[in-house]
Amino acid sequence: MRTIVLHDGDLVDGTGTDPRHAVDIVVAGDTVREIVPSRPADAYGTVDEIVDVAGMLVIPGLVNNHTHGTAYGPLFPSGHEALPHERVLANLDRHLLEGTTTVLCVDGFVTAEALARTDEAHPVNVRLASCNTPACLAAATTADGGGLTAANRAFTARDAVRAGAVALGEIGAGHTLGGGGASYMYIPDEVERRTGVRITPRQANGLKTAVLGRHISASAFDRDAVEEALAGAGLTGSLSAEDVREIVSGIVLPAFDIALRGLAEAAGQAREAGVPVLVHNAAASMTQVAAIARTDVTLIAGHSNHSSFELREAVEHAGRLKEMGAIVDVSTLDTFGARRLTTGPELLYAMFSAGVVDTISTDYAGGHHDPILLAIDRSVRAGVVSLPAAVAMATANVADAVPGVAPRRGRVAPGMIADLVVTDPARLHHVATVMVGGEIVVRAGRRVKA
Missing domain, CATH: 1.20.1390 (PWI domain)
Structure with a gap:
């Protein structure tokens, strides 16, 4: 069994607690064996590798609950033509280099077989969500459907859950709900x-x-x-x-009303299946999303900082959802970089300041999403959220919100799977090292090829 020591780093462990300074994290096989105050490197004798992380920050691998283009199969819940496989793998590389070690693909019509082939082809843990309920399929077919094969159409949400899908989603989406x-x-x-x-x-x-x-x-x-x-x-x-x-x-308009009806339909199926439902939360769907929140399904209100909201509207809506027990997700979108649709971070900052955010994801933003760690870095510097709380929103909170998406992941503790990220505390989005299942897959900011 291979043993690796991350030596003399600071640790934010994903639980929301204060950072721990100057610790060694000992990884045996795929598991964190122990976390101890830093010892001299020679105290570890003949371990396989000691990685010097002095002056660096170690966090859990990020768990991103809202991604598109991260599995082989139709793109988006509109059933658009699939991306080439090499583009899907490039998207996964991008997430990995940003510190994400688990993604939930919410394109919605990916089959279990295609998901398995994707997961096998890349070190990122790729998990499946489905939106294939009757109304959502009808909305996709009306809006686009150009990438839907007979197999995609036949692989229903109930089939997907039986095959291991961990959520229903994305229900709605900007391609069928005018977003x-x-x-x-x-x-x-x-x-x-x-x-x-x-x-x-x-x-x-x-x-x-x-x-x-x-x-x-x-x-x-x-x-x-x-x-x-x-x-x-x-x-x-x-x-x-x-x-x-x-x-x-x-x-x-042709798909819009069908997609709106699909929100409640999917929530009902998610409740029956015992899995969360991740929905498109925007100005156009907020009434239906609030209605679902009043039921007993586990609701994840996706990208609750959607650019269609006005600032006060978004914060108040998120607050009401949270009071009803919903999980309020925000997405990085293209808030800090391309800004093709967003205008800046004010709405994101307001959501953090109001204390309504539970989880952080990226969404797709037309292929221009910002890294989660960039959003965390800027938000912490703006004083709207603490670093431990923000890291928890991108790790443990997601693992807790979607049981099955990242078992034994999302926290750094003995006995947990060793999905770990080493990054620069002064520039969190400058990721140096990524470990997935105890194997180093990124070194010096570059993907390590098998």
Whole structure:
């Protein structure tokens, strides 16, 4: 059995307790054997490897409960065409280098066989969620469905749970509920088809909001706002306000009501199966999400800092959900980097300051998500959350919220699986070393190939 010692580092163990300084973490095989005050390296005799982590911070491997494009199979709960396998593996590499050792893929129509092949091909622990209930399948087929094979359609949510899926989700999603997926993919695609001009996600979102409002309603159409959004996108003369209403309404509305009905349907199936349900929580779905929270299902309100919310609305809604026992998740989205849809960290910071956040994930953000550790680093520096609390939100809290997603993971303690991350305390997102199941798979910030 191989023994590795992480020597003389500081430890934030995932439980929310204060950091421990100058400790050695002894890993035997795939398990943490002991955590002790640091000893001289030569006290360990003939162990297989001693990794000097002095001046560094050790945390549990992150457990990310909201990812897309991390398993072979249809992309998104709209059943979009699957990514090439090499792109899926590149996405997993990216998560790994960001300190994530377990992901929950919430694309929703991935089969157990495809999940197993993905998990075997990469050191990140990939876990399955399903959204394949009748209404969600109908919404996907209406909105897109281009990647759904007969096998995907036949592999229902109940089948998935029997095959080891640990949650139902993502139920809804921006691609069927008029969220970010419509803004960064479907609307720009159709505008480009008609005009030859590729608009940005933010410009598409402006058109969508002018036509349907934040809460998605045909009655919200605002012609003046549409004309302003057209001018802002450089499309005046290329499309009329009526053209935009046709485009946006034709993309968003056919699947929207079906997807809304799917929220309650999936919650009922999750309750029967005894697994959590992870739902798309945004301005357009907040009423239905609150209704589910009043039931006895374990509800994870995904990306509760969604850009469709106004700040006060989001915080108050999250507070009500939390009071009803829901798990409030926030996502990094593209808050600090690309900002193609988000405008900055103010909403995220407000959620932390209000004390309503339970878990932190990334979501997809059109492939531009920010690292969880970057969001934690910036939020801690902003004084809106403590480091131990934030690390717990990305590790132990997730493992507790979704039983089965990361058994014996999410905490650093004797007897736990050795999924460990060594990072720079001054720049948390600069990950140096990652260990998965006791094996070092990232060294000096680079993936170690088998």
